[in-house]
Amino acid sequence: MGFYSRMRTSPYFSPAVKALAWFPVVMFFVDHGFSYGTVHGRSMQPTFNPDSNKMWRDRVLLNKWAVTDHEFKRGEVVTLTSPSDPKCVLTKRIIALEGDTVQPLKHNKAPVYVPKGHCWIEGDEAFHSRDSNTFGTVPMGLIKAKVTHVLFPFDRFGPVEKRPISKRVTVGFIQPGQDDDYW
């Protein structure tokens, strides 16, 4: 018998195909539902990786379903593709949304108006963070997931706190008539 017919009549063939058929469902769930991620670096101290000397990195729950309608609140922690390197994923906190005016951390810089579809993100640890203070406002289409809970280590297991609106933000809104139609 040839290889193909031996494979088809094997008693393991049917369960293997049945198991393989669930693979796209799992991929869909991981891509659009919930998955977990590892936080590297010190830019979100003390929220994540508060002790740089320890060996482990924080594991967090990523909620990808919540970003499908692109509704964000100021103070939420999100993961996003880095604007300067599309292969790199950053974990930062949203400080300001579209229409707001933000004062960057360097006080000699002018306040920045966040245009439509963009947001201002910052890491909790200002000195070790490459964020909007470095590369400016970030389009919200780059945001991939909301970081909702810390899974590991177990002594910090629980929801990620949302910070109140920073004093450097002047909350604004986009005028209703200025809805530009981009093709």
Add this chain to the structure above:
Amino acid sequence: MGPFQYFRQNGGKILRGATYAVQFMCFAHVFNQYIAEATFCMGPSMLPTFNISGTIVAVEHITPHFRGYRMGDVVVCISPAAPGRAVLKRILGLPGDNVCVDPTSQERKYIDIPEGHVWLSGDNLSNSTDSRYYGPVAMGLIRGRVFAKLWPECRLVPDALIPVSKEHYNR
């Protein structure tokens, strides 16, 4: 036979059918996300390459992983101004290039494209909102490369820009 008895007799078949439906839909979605998909796009910004009343285009996601995006590629990209909307544009500048911001304006201004960004431009410069307005676009927003048109005419979209000889340009 009431609905309860019908479900008790055929419950296994219904559940199996529902399982196959969910598995097929997830497979189709994953295929669209990672391999290729067909999307509908309309608008005046890519005339004459794509018409104004609507085209179904074939978008692929494989070659950008291997050889990256090249100059002249037509790409589907999430709009920087509206994260729920996708736009169809052509890449006219790669990271590190120096491009002219608006060839249609009186004074020519040039800009360096930062790393991780590309310059998008519609083929119909008279009616296209593109990088001339919202600046260089982060490559993380690009969703895929258009390689063929499916409807109303079925043909491959040519690969890149055509090189022009210097004598032709100076004439």
